[in-house]
Amino acid sequence: MNTEERKAIYNQAKEWVLEAGKNIRAKIDDPLIIDTKSNPNDLVTTMDKETEAYFVGKINQIFPEHHIIGEEGYGDKLTSLDGTVWIIDPIDGTMNFVHQKRNFAISVGIYHDGIGEIGLIYDVMEDNLYHAKRTEGAYKNENKLAPLAQNVRFDEAIIGLNHYWLCENRLVDELVMQQFVRKIRGSRTYGSAALEFAYVAEGIINGYLTMSLAPWDIAAGIVIVNEVGGVTTDIDGATLDMLEKNSVLTCNQGLQQEIIQFIEKGRK
Template sequence: MDIQMLDEIYKNAREWIEIAGNNIRSKINQPLTVDTKSNPNDLVTTMDKETEAFFVTKIKETYPNHFIIGEEGFGDNLASLDGTVWIIDPIDGTMNFVHQKRNFAISIGVYHDRIGEIGMVYDVMNDVLYHAKRGQGAYKNDTKLSALKKDVVLEKTIFAMNHFWLCPNRLVDEITMQKFVRYIRGTRAYGSAALDLAYIAEGITDGYLSLGLEPWDIAAGMVIVNEVGGVVTDIDGEPLDLLSKHHVFACNPAIQGEVIGILKEGRK
């Protein structure tokens, strides 16, 4: 993708994400229709659908040859990431949106021929935009984020992960994970994959482990994390296919090998 086109898409994406965020804030206290999808904890609201429809309309009007992958089904059914593909989560952290009215984000990743070109994660209620263009660094609003430190040691790290890792599951032995969380400095659970990745890029957490994430959960955050020298892979350290669901491990690369080793020791 040439620089002029990249800059134009970036400018439009930033404008649209801010408009969508303003709309959500203006309606945050209005009554919501809340439905469930795959299970009782997989929520979707009228605002999720309204926000995704807004992006799809803008993108298709402005870039009719671009493709869209969206959580709520307003996009295209794709078999590849060839061409220019927008990967959108209109509200990442819908449960937080419903219960807390905070700690959720709009996530937009723009990929061209399978390469992440633009990532935007908008913390709507705090009016904080994490954003990046490939090869040009990552930013929190207008402040450029520093490259991740290279002297991080695992026992002094903070990981974002939820309690499912510490309960009996079919993936990693829970005893292994319980030992892991006692070894590191601490854990946090924010409930939004997009924000979790942005926090790694900011350097306020060091790692993120999550089970079964969809492409729209991580597409934007991957671009942002990569721009500060972080890594986002599956839990074996393998690249992610953004047309499939994955167990995701994102981190400062200084600790990647050690954590992957721990996870492999506990694999069932």
């Protein structure tokens, strides 16, 4: 994807994200039909479905040759990331949306032949748009984000965590994760993976670690974190599979190695 193509797609995507957010704010107090998916805490609402359908309709109209992966199933069933692929979470943080009416985001990552080209994370109720185009830096609204601090020590770091994984975790012993929490300076849980990525990019937290996320949770955030010098891998340091669920670690490169080594040592 060349610079002009990326710019044109980005401009259109930004317009749609802001419009979708405006619609959500206008309807934030309307009655919702709330269903569950994989478990009683995995919520989906009429607004999730309406928002994803909005994006799918617009993309199919303007970019019919593009492909779509969406959380609510309105997109395509893909076996590769060949071509241009939009990876969409219409409301990341649905539980927050339902219970708090805040702390949720629209997340749109656009990839071309497997490379993250565009990332947009829109904190709808705060009206903050985190956005990036590959090789062009990352921004919060109109303000360019600074490169991540590279000298943060492990015991000085504030890490975003999904605390559920401290209680039940098939990848890492829960005692290891409890030791991890004791070792770092502090942990935070925001209830939206997209916002956690945005906060890493902004420097509000130093990293984000969780044991199972889908591509739509992370696609936009990876692009944004990349543009401030961060790195995103699984908890073993391996490249993520953007068609499957992954464990996820995003932070600066030095901290990444310390965290991976700590977890690996705890496994032995």
